[in-house]
Amino acid sequence: MSTIEQAETDRGLPIKAVPVRHPGRWAAVAILLLLAAMAANSLITNPKWLWHTFAKYVFTDAIFQGLLRTVWITGAAMAIGIALGIVLAVMRMSPNPVVKTVAWLYIWFFRGTPVLVQLVFWAYLAQLYRYLSLGIPFGPQFLFFDVNELIPVIFAAVLALGLNEAAYMAEIVRSGILSVGKGQTEAAEALGMRRTMLMRRIVLPQAMRIIVPPTGNEVISMLKTTSLLAFVAVPELFTTAQNIYNSNYQMIPLLMVASMWYLVVTTILSVGQFYLERHFGRGVAGSRQQRAKRRLATMGPA
């Protein structure tokens, strides 16, 4: 009736409507602000938190050294984990039964035993081989030297974390590969592409969309797992903090120092993940560039 007539006369005009109000959101914000203020008050005024100790250590050289070690051990272990993980995933999906079984056994073993056990085991092995020698096996030795104790242990630790990570990455990569439709492989095959080429150019780039988010999880998890290196006495971030509070007995502020740096690195990693996801989401309907492009397309000549 009148509303329909109204609509008829307004045809095609931009809609002016009152947006839906969300009073609940404002209430939640108010409550959270209050709680945050209380927490901050307690943190700042309670002398037990020993903020001056926190301030004293947070930017010290020792802590930076530890942080640096944590970061590069994380990076190196993940690099090993991702590279080997891709190889294992492709092996598990190979038509060759021997190759398939080897990959399966690897994943079975490294996922099935605690990473701490693997870590301690490799570090112990490194201790055994501390004395590097060069020469003919069972024959004369030309070179014999006692390497610095720390370096082989760090490498053993990186290797342990990386080899363990590979087992998890293999499954993540495999789920990504499985998410790519069979039609993609067949189209690539029909164009004359071979298996390794179509994996690299067609399947893996599409699989990345599925692989990146859980891999981001793995990197952050690895960052924190490096604190297990305390067990093999490698002074990364946590061990450094531990060493300091073992001598000055101010545990809380030093744990805060370590936690803050872990959070800083995690934040940087999350930002990196956002950009990676956007990169590999290209071409997917509804992704950011697509919306921008469609806007352009509808404005310009069709």
Place this chain on the structure above:
Amino acid sequence: MMSADPTMTYPANGSPEPVGGDRIVIPGGGPVPMVLAEAVHKSFGHLEVLKGIDMAVMPGQVAVLLGPSGSGKTTFLRCINHLEKINGGRLSVDGVLVGYRQRGEKLYELRDREVAERRRHIGMVFQQFNLFPHMTAIGNIMEAQVQVLRRSRSDARAKGMALLERVGLADRATYYPSQLSGGQQQRVAIARALAMDPKLMLFDEPTSALDPEMVGEVLDAMRDLANAGMTMVVVTHEIGFAREVADTLTFMDAGLVVETGDPREVIANPQHRRTQDFLSKVL
């Protein structure tokens, strides 16, 4: 056995004998068919899907394959392109055996590399387009040119743009597949296959995933291709296309060729009961 094609010149009793390896020779020195299937068998486990297909497609011809669902049309196309291995009979493309190498009396399975080498001369267009979603239209067309044929990127791009022009999509070069309509995606897929300079194009129901108003644009692109002299094997239920464009129409049912011949004749005057039944449903 049906006579596969009126233009076929080799006698039905004297099968072509391979000499000097993989090339087959037509006794009497007739032209070599682009596709030659002789009693092709294919089973999936216990299920025999192709029960002895005979067919010949001469260079420059367009052959349309017709048949009810499950009759083995897709399987046969996939065999031509090595996507499936045949279990019996003989199949050759441009006089070269498909899937096997012959040395004397013995057949050897082809390696991955050899299969890829033979496939690149055969273009294939799928029902579901199968464009690479992470690449733009032009990227899709350049990919195999650069990776497989080792063309320079600028050559591949120039060739790709010319082909997009040909299928009427030059202005969509930088669009991702998800930004294109079904008909446009299928035309890009055709351009992608053509970029490899194939000597044979296979189409598996290229229009059956499309909305009716987009069927025409894809059929037009295929008609242009046929007029340009491309050898094509097309599985389609578009009877109009078969009548106007095809040189031969082959009707398949339950893994066998039921009849084959001039499309206008087969459509107007089918000889077999099953062809009559099928056509009465489709027309």
